[in-house]
Amino acid sequence: MWGVRGRIWAIDIWIKGSIVGIAVAPSFATYASTSSLEWPWVYHLSAILLTGVSFLFLWTKESRPSVLLKKKIMAVQKATGFQDLNYDSPDKVPNFRTFTRTMLVRPIQLFFMEPIVCAVSIMSAVICSSIYLQTEGLTIPYETLGYNERQISLVYFAWIVGLPLTIPLRLVDWHILSGRIRRRQPIRPEDKTTGFFVAAPVLAIALWWFAWTIPPYAENISPFVSITALVFVGACMNEFDGLLQGYLADAYEMYAASANAPLAVLRGILSGSFPIFAKQMFSGLRSNRAASILAAVATVFCGVAVWFWMYGEATREASPVAVSLEGHEEDGGAS
Numbered sequence: 001m002w003g004v005r006g007r008i009w010a011i012d013i014w015i016k017g018s019i020v021g022i023a024v025a026p027s028f029a030t031y032a033s034t035s036s037l038e039w040p041w042v043y044h045l046s047a048i049l050l051t052g053v054s055f056l057f058l059w060t061k062e063s064r065p066s067v068l069l070k071k072k073i074m075a076v077q078k079a080t081g082f083q084d085l086n087y088d089s090p091d092k093v094p095n096f097r098t099f100t101r102t103m104l105v106r107p108i109q110l111f112f113m114e115p116i117v118c119a120v121s122i123m124s125a126v127i128c129s130s131i132y133l134q135t136e137g138l139t140i141p142y143e144t145l146g147y148n149e150r151q152i153s154l155v156y157f158a159w160i161v162g163l164p165l166t167i168p169l170r171l172v173d174w175h176i177l178s179g180r181i182r183r184r185q186p187i188r189p190e191d192k193t194t195g196f197f198v199a200a201p202v203l204a205i206a207l208w209w210f211a212w213t214i215p216p217y218a219e220n221i222s223p224f225v226s227i228t229a230l231v232f233v234g235a236c237m238n239e240f241d242g243l244l245q246g247y248l249a250d251a252y253e254m255y256a257a258s259a260n261a262p263l264a265v266l267r268g269i270l271s272g273s274f275p276i277f278a279k280q281m282f283s284g285l286r287s288n289r290a291a292s293i294l295a296a297v298a299t300v301f302c303g304v305a306v307w308f309w310m311y312g313e314a315t316r317e318a319s320p321v322a323v324s325l326e327g328h329e330e331d332g333g334a335s
Contacts, residue, residue, distance in 0.1 A: 001063050004187055007246060008173050015242035016163050019131075019234060023156040026135050030153040066091050107261035114259075115315055116251065116322065119308075121263040123301050124244040127203070129270035130294055131159070131237055136278030141214035141287040145223055158227050159234025166238050169195035189250035190313050192243065199239035200305035204298040206232035211291035218288070251322045 002010045033039035062068060066089050073085050094102065110117045135156065142152045173192045180187050210229035213221050245260060252259040282290045316322045 004250075005174060005177050005181075007249075008170055008177070008192060011242050011246045012166070012170055012238070015238055015245075016166075018241070019163060019237055020160055022131055022135070023159045023234070026156050027150075027153040030149050034149060064091075102258070106255070106258045107265075110252075110255070110259055110321065111262035114319055114321060116312070116319070117248065117259050117262060119304055120244045120248055121266050123304060124240055124263050125266035125270050126297060127240045127301070128237060129267055129274050130297075132271045133274035133278045133281075133294075134233075136275045137282040137287070137290060140279065140282040141226075142223065144215040144219075147223075155227055155230065158230035159237065162231040162234030162236075163238055165232070165235040166195060169198060169239065188313065189247050189316065192250065193247055193308070193312075195239040196243045196247075197305055197309055199236040199243075200298070200302045202232055203236035203240070204295060204302050206230075206236065207291065207295035207298050211288055211295050214287050214291065216286055216288065251316050255321060 028045075029042045032042045032045060035041075062071075066087075069087060070089065073087065077083055077085060111121060112118065138155060139149075139152050142155060172194050176191050176194070177187060179185075180191065206229045210226050210233065212218060213226040213229065214223075218226075245263065248259040248263070249256040281293075285293075
């Protein structure tokens with residue numbers, strides 16, 4: 001649907017929208033359930049909003065090239081009466097063996113045999129799922145400061161405040177790609193990973209900052225100090241989620257869905273699991289130590305970012321599966 005430069009903004013806006021939703025949801029649910037409407041209205045209002053969004057799909061246009069080609073052929077046949085036009089459609093219904101190989105076996109093979117897929121899937125899933133852990137765990141340190149449920153739910157808006165901080169990184173990506181296109185140089189998936197190399201150390205610093213500016217070990221520090229750290233956490237979440245998914249799509253092109261499948265499965269499992277033990281984790285270990293575990297994991301991922309910086313391109317080019325963008329796509333081409 002978008003060319004290589006257009007994907008920079010398309011994916012970025014999509015990821016920012018998801019983070020805004022995650023940040024707004026706790027406040028929305030808290031205010032609805034603690035008002036005169038009571039908790040069932042959390043679901044009633046969600047259903048009303050979803051119904052409104054569903055109507056927008058009525059104006060969604062088809063964009064799959066094979067479907068559009070088929071429509072054009074049918075239009076020509078109807079207008080001319082010439083029925084001998086045909087084409088090879090990739091939209092054939094696969095048999096069970098083919099379905100199993102492409103939908104189940106291939107993603108598993110990529111995860112265990114491709115170091116890039118494995119590393120990206122684990123990093124993105126852990127970091128992005130930790131935001132769900134935070135939505136449960138963050139209530140504990142701020143409760144000790146005397147804030148009520150409604151006030152605590154507003155803390156998550158700090159993630160939204162951090163999202164505009166990533167715009168300069170998208171401009172850097174645009175500048176790099178524009179320069180390569182202008183010089184007619186091949187475009188590499190690594191050309192759009194600048195934000196990842198920036199976000200990895202910033203996220204580690206922000207989480208350590210947050211971990212030791214909250215109660216119980218930092219009771220006399222203003223809560224706005226730790227909330228400021230969450231601003232940078234929100235910005236880094238955007239980079240981890242969007243750039244790593246985009247990297248897999250660019251590196252594995254025709255196998256992009258299979259490459260992203262392990263990431264989606266891991267993130268789904270972790271996103272559902274983390275909130276289950278979040279409060280026990282923050283209460284049992286105390287908030288500072290619990291948040292320090294997240295910071296330590298982010299610090300380890302800084303080493304993975306260094307490995308990507310030094311050996312990512314060589315590892316991808318050595319892969320028998322990964323497809324380089326070189327010679328495959330011009331800006332503005334369908335993908």
